[in-house]
Amino acid sequence: MPVKVPDSLPASAILRGENIFVMSESRALAQHIRPLKVLILNLMPNKIETETQLLRLLANTPLQVDVELLKIHNRPSRHTSCDHMNAFYREFEAVRGNNYDGLIITGAPLGDLEFEEVAYWDEIRTIIDWSQQHATSVLFLCWAAHAALYHLYDIKRYLRDEKISGVFRHQRVHQHVPLLRGFDDEFWVPHSRYAQVSLDRLKAHPELAVLAESDQAGAYLVVSRDNRNLFVTGHPEYTRTTLQDEYRRDLAAGLSPKVPDNYYPDDDPTKTPHARWQAHGALLVSNWLNYYVYQQTPFDLSGDIRAGLMEIE
Ligand SMILES: CC(C)(COP(=O)(O)OP(=O)(O)OC[C@H]1O[C@@H](n2cnc3c(N)ncnc32)[C@H](O)[C@@H]1OP(=O)(O)O)[C@@H](O)C(=O)NCCC(=O)NCCSC(=O)CCC(=O)O
Numbered sequence: 001m002p003v004k005v006p007d008s009l010p011a012s013a014i015l016r017g018e019n020i021f022v023m024s025e026s027r028a029l030a031q032h033i034r035p036l037k038v039l040i041l042n043l044m045p046n047k048i049e050t051e052t053q054l055l056r057l058l059a060n061t062p063l064q065v066d067v068e069l070l071k072i073h074n075r076p077s078r079h080t081s082c083d084h085m086n087a088f089y090r091e092f093e094a095v096r097g098n099n100y101d102g103l104i105i106t107g108a109p110l111g112d113l114e115f116e117e118v119a120y121w122d123e124i125r126t127i128i129d130w131s132q133q134h135a136t137s138v139l140f141l142c143w144a145a146h147a148a149l150y151h152l153y154d155i156k157r158y159l160r161d162e163k164i165s166g167v168f169r170h171q172r173v174h175q176h177v178p179l180l181r182g183f184d185d186e187f188w189v190p191h192s193r194y195a196q197v198s199l200d201r202l203k204a205h206p207e208l209a210v211l212a213e214s215d216q217a218g219a220y221l222v223v224s225r226d227n228r229n230l231f232v233t234g235h236p237e238y239t240r241t242t243l244q245d246e247y248r249r250d251l252a253a254g255l256s257p258k259v260p261d262n263y264y265p266d267d268d269p270t271k272t273p274h275a276r277w278q279a280h281g282a283l284l285v286s287n288w289l290n291y292y293v294y295q296q297t298p299f300d301l302s303g304d305i306r307a308g309l310m311e312i313e
């Protein structure tokens, strides 16, 4: 959380010069504090695991975050009980009149389908459009990132020759960007997808900025120039064994998956996998929640939450 110090304190200018967020007394006096409202649209088949992964990261801040879970349709989920869905998930019609400080849309194992072949493609487009007026900031993960880049910016993805699955080295592209505060020059992130979006297309788009990338995985963190939409093409929320669960799932289905890259010691799937992205995942979500949600969102959520977003220092 930001430190509040007198504007005239020398450390204030020094820390700002180091891209460390220091809240001025004047701004602190004007700041009201309330719980944040975050909505999670969970498209993953392993919904309970995904809920746990995201809540673990959202809980890693001193902020109180009220989380609501959203389902995309009323058809029974193949991998999550109706009891669970009915007990904990809301329908879109029940939330569309609300505003939220943050929205997270998860990945989905639909990369080998054309977007138009996804049964809920119309619903997803409706929710993406809705989010642009009803959420201060939206974090799109993996499949959702590709879907939103296509729907909002007409950036088409293509399918890789084979699924990328593993943990890959990434570099930050920008220096003084709040989302990257505290990042190392290099860090590791899991990826698990078929789809890819051209790095050059993203870098050339006037409304987007690529903040982090990987030689093997391509663009990883992409933000809209107005800092309202964050596209994350990997899975920083994954736990140590999520890639292993997918690998074993596909082995059992007779799909001959590749051993995830850079994951098992000696690439030996009988050994316990390394987990070297969890600090990154915690920092990424904490930075998003702080600088793109909490510092941006109006105290009164009932008004127009899209107006007057402050330039993120
Ligand atoms: C599809 C998977 C990954 C999982 O196997 P399952 O038997 O669980 O498949 P499934 O239950 O039929 O589908 C999993 C979930 O997707 C939903 N689903 C399936 N087909 C759908 C469609 N046309 N429209 C909307 N939702 C659909 C199901 O309802 C279910 O969600 P509910 O439980 O809520 O009902 C596997 O069979 C497989 O094909 N693995 C090898 C290929 C692979 O790895 N695919 C994923 C690539 S990674 C990826 O796609 C990421 C995105 C990207 O690549 O861009």
Ligand SMILES: N[C@@H](CCO)C(=O)O
Binding pocket: 107, 108, 109, 110, 142, 143, 192, 193, 246
């Ligand atoms: N990569 C996941 C889907 C979400 O990215 C899977 O293989 O099931």
